Amino acid sequence: MDSKKLKILFISSEVEGFSKTGGLADVAKALPLELRNMGHEVVIITPFYRTIEHRESAQQIHQLHLKTDNARPDIPFAVQELSLDGIKVLAIDNAHYFDRSGLYGEENNAYADNGERFAFFGIAALLTSIAEDFSPDIVHCNDWHTGLVPYLLKARFHSNTHFTDTKTVLTSHNSAYQGIFEKSQLNLIPEVSSCMDDRVLESYSYINFLKVGVIYADKINTVSPNYASELLTTLGSHGMSDHFIERIHDFEGILNGCDYNDWSPETDKLIPYHFDSNDLSGKEKCKKALQQEVGLQVNDTPIFGMVCRLTDQKGFALIIPILERFLRHNVQLVIVGSGDPAITGHLTALAAHYSDNFKFINGYSNELSHLIEAGSDFFLMPSIFEPCGLNQLYSLAYGTLPIVRAVGGLKDTVIDYDQDPDNANGFMFYEPSANELLNILRRALLLYIEHPEEMLRLKTQAMRSHFYWSDSAKHYERLYHSALHIRPQWE
Ligand SMILES: Nc1ncnc2c1ncn2[C@@H]1O[C@H](COP(=O)(O)OP(=O)(O)O[C@H]2O[C@H](CO)[C@@H](O)[C@H](O)[C@H]2O)[C@@H](O)[C@H]1O
Structure with a gap:
């Protein structure tokens, strides 16, 4: 040795x-x-x-x-x-x-x-x-x-x-x-x-x-x-x-x-309430804090979060075409990011139109990124390519189910609910198509509405997947x- x-x-x-x-x-x-x-x-x-x-x-x-x-x-x-x-x-x-x-x-x-x-x-x-x-x-x-x-x-x-x-x-x-x-x-x-x-x-x-x-x-x-x-x-x-x-x-x-010194719901200094996989009541409170912080109605509506550089890599060519159809459901969406002016323009216009349930924060905010990870029910990462991805790992740590495309490191870290329900920690789709994305968002939504006990099991399971x-x-x-x-x- x-x-x-x-x-x-x-x-x-x-x-x-x-x-x-x-x-x-x-x-x-x-x-x-x-x-x-x-x-x-x-x-x-x-x-x-x-x-x-x-x-x-x-x-x-x-x-x-x-x-x-x-x-x-x-x-x-x-x-x-x-x-x-x-x-x-x-x-x-x-x-x-x-x-x-x-x-x-x-x-x-x-x-x-x-x-x-x-x-x-x-x-x-x-x-x-x-x-x-x-x-x-x-x-x-x-x-x-x-x-x-x-x-x-x-x-x-x-x-x-x-x-x-x-x-x-x-x-x-x-x-x-x-x-x-x-x-x-x-x-x-x-x-x-x-x-x-x-x-x-x-x-x-x-x-x-x-x-x-x-x-x-x-x-x-x-x-x-x-x-x-x-x-x-x-x-x-x-x-x-x-x-x-x-x-x-x-x-x-x-x-x-995942750097659990910075990204742990038990100790994170940037979130208002703490929680762990045995007791998610603090996560519910973080959800309310997030809704309040970004100006969404404080209620039980499922909330989807996204934090990223605004680049084509992150899948906006799939998100933007279906965003209106998605926002017509009873959902809330928060995106924080900065970058490509074309993407910024689309998101700003849609956020103005759907101001009740979509908030777009054009900028970089570490504090908000932690609150989104802690307070969201789902995290969106429909990347076109993704060398590893860190936010899906942070999401898992906070019991926020990642919705990802099966590419790069996303495929190595997320287990899809339909493919392997026993071990699942999120949702995954394959084709880089906007409709596929909409389908999987609806699948996630259905689970949230119809099977709250399964949602809880998945969140707990996600929090127990570790990437040291x-x-x-x-x-x-x-x-x-x-x-x-x-x-x-x-x-
Ligand atoms: N507006 C914003 N406000 C606050 N925080 C923001 C932000 N925009 C991005 N971030 C933060 O920046 C980091 C992004 O990390 P990712 O790994 O997801 O993507 P990125 O493409 O930058 O990294 C590349 O390098 C990493 C590291 O190897 C690979 O995992 C990845 O796949 C590859 O594309 C996260 O910590 C995220 O919270």
Whole structure:
């Protein structure tokens, strides 16, 4: 048994508690904490965005710079130290790149220089590791933002003794976002562009950050086994299947977990009443609190909730066509989300028309997302694709039955009532069709109206399905060890 504790440099463009636009942030907090609890030494590197939380407590610990060509001045950056429950968080501080109102863009328009920004971030993260004298066993990269890092380690730092024994793991949380930019953006970061070769640059005028990561990382994973198998198909891979197939022996799916420190109805500080699977009376009170909070009538009407980034991925092309027919039933619906202006426009118009039973909150609210998870009867996630999905896991924890499409990680975590009533914890449909969605919403509604005792059994069962981060972290540990060709300690 090998009990080697690893030094892990975890690089992520979002970390819950500091910056967040979606599920990447949740993982970049929960996984490092779990790895640390297993005894590994973890350092997180992330950008020092203008909106980063706890900015005031940051300590500047390094002042570094990237070399450029002779024509332009070097690019300076500072490293700010923060802490995530005792884990060192090193935030890369360069005002030109990160002192902006958005993380990746404003008003749903991506910043034009995102390629340059995240090429800078990748190399700055590695230089920070050197300045910090933290010589990692594993550099764990996340999503396209860090896709160049595995290549940079091989091409730019191969003879640097700091990284002699370092291996890389790349986690793709969403392979639809690939980071495709004009190659010319890299020219502004000569420390990156000077070590690019033809295999990376190909013959096109664009560079695909995620693809570079998939080609050069020592091990690759995505966030559920089912999405991993989808990424090996033409239909489910967002055009990336050839590259995942090429790496099939180094590629796997590791299911995300649910961070029960933040998402437990027994202890959640953001909900007004607590409850557990033996006594759901607190959930009934949370439902009333939710209705009151969003301005719905306080009564026993079944309430459907949804919290997400407003993107096509989340299934709005299925929801919007049937929303009016659905809202004519005796139901209440709350959606909180922000993003695509076309989706925002549709939801705003429908919410104005059906103001009695549909509330759309256009924005981002952590507090409301917790109240929706706690107070809803059902949670809607009819995604077109879903690498893992976290909200269905949060829903299960709060006894809120997820209604999902059978894709990606949703299929790995939800058991449909019709298919397997004994073990069911939610509802699942298959075809990406609006009518299929309406059918399943009606099935859920029928159960609520006609079989309250079954509803209660299902809610209780949902609350007893657990997805522990400690289990996921053991899989990551095994992946790290396989990257290092070391036998995992628990075998
Ligand atoms: N308006 C809003 N207000 C408050 N909170 C909001 C919000 N919009 C989103 N959130 C929060 O952001 C997170 C979203 O996580 P998801 O995993 O469901 O989706 P996302 O597509 O962002 O993540 C990607 O990465 C994760 C992590 O690997 C994968 O699970 C997923 O499938 C993949 O698409 C949840 O914590 C949710 O509560």
